[in-house]
Amino acid sequence: MWHGEYRDPRLVEVSDAERIWGWEHDFFMRVLADRVTPRVLDLGCGTGRLAVAMAADGHEVTAVDPAPASLAAARRRSGAARVRWIEGSYEVLPAQSFDAAFMTGHVVQHLSDQEWTGALKALRDALVTDGRLIFDGQDPSGRPWAHWGRESTERPIVLADGSTVWAWTERSEPDGDVVPVAHHYRFEDGLELTSTATLRFRDETELRGALRAAGFRVDQVYGGWSREPPGLGPDGELIVIAVAEPRMLP
Structure with a gap:
């Protein structure tokens, strides 16, 4: 990842x-x-x-x-x-x-x-x-990943130069307490980047x-x-x- x-x-x-x-x-x-x-x-x-x-x-x-x-x-x-x-x-x-x-x-x-x-x-x-x-x-025990998705996690992040990045998180189907996730970022200039991880709870x-x-x-x-x-x-x-x-x- x-x-x-x-x-x-x-x-x-x-x-x-x-x-x-x-x-x-x-x-x-x-x-x-x-x-x-x-x-x-x-x-x-x-x-x-x-x-x-x-x-x-x-x-x-x-x-x-x-x-x-x-x-x-x-x-x-x-x-x-x-x-x-x-x-x-x-x-x-x-x-x-x-x-x-x-x-x-x-x-x-x-x-x-x-x-x-x-x-x-x-x-x-x-x-x-x-x-x-x-x-x-x-x-x-609280299954924090249960509601991870674009609708519930999308938010603006303001950078030091005043520009705004929109970010959200999506997850794949968990395997027990192992949860694959993808973090998405969209910059003002149209650039989109995705970061992936597998989280072990x-x-x-x-x-x-x-x-x-x-x-x-x-x-x-x-x-x-x-x-x-x-x-x-x-x-x-x-x-x-x-x-x-x-x-x-x-």
């Missing part, structure tokens, strides 16, 4: 214009402040909005993303010089180097089962004992099991940005805070 919102400079600009600072960013900054966390990893950092904010608060931030176009946009942000930017994915993470790791913006939904297992193992290796892993995904039980197998203890699972329990409130999220367990001696 192409994931054009991360790889095409035109769609990176569109995505960044739409995904402004919101409740989720405030939530992650509050979680970061809950404990002394000098060294922070932002895995799948995208255009770096959260990474730059965390660095501005005095944290030593390493931001990792596999998409050059996204990282180029991140490096242009005001304050980007405070962040260490790395092109790559979980395979490049240094061992025992972070007190907290974040995967935000529903990054986990873009990982296949093999990638998810590999990412959790790499993240456990990258975190110190008692370091925290914080990530978010949509709760599949994981429920709370599956998340807990995978984290336990990778060496994490689940501390909290929230259903929304006001820290509601799963299944309550309007957000339809599964926001997980997990703690790296001590390594077992051979």
Whole structure:
């Protein structure tokens, strides 16, 4: 799948214009402040909005993303010089180097089962004992994809130059909790671009099991940005805070 919102400079600009600072960013900054966390990893950092904010608060931030176009946009942000930017994915993470790791913006939904297992193992290796892993995904129990279509998702996105892009999402038939989607973009000059992805939704039980197998203890699972329990409130999220367990001696 192409994931054009991360790889095409035109769609990176569109995505960044739409995904402004919101409740989720405030939530992650509050979680970061809950404990002394000098060294922070932002895995799948995208255009770096959260990474730059965390660095501005005095944290030593390493931001990792596999998409050059996204990282180029991140490096242009005001304050980007405070962040260490790395092109790559979980395979490049240094061992025992972070007190907290974040995967935000529903990054986990873009990982296949093999990638998810590999990412959790790499993240456990990258975190110190008692370091925290914080990530978010949509709760599949609410079937968020059920109403994805042009009529319900079409919206205008205003870019920095004042031009407007019309965007909408369509999905193919789900295979259980695996949902193929296509994001469509129509620019003012008539250009139309389509980005495709396959999203993998994981429920709370599956998340807990995978984290336990990778060496994490689940501390909290929230259903929304006001820290509601799963299944309550309007957000339809599964926001997980997990703690790296001590390594077992051979």
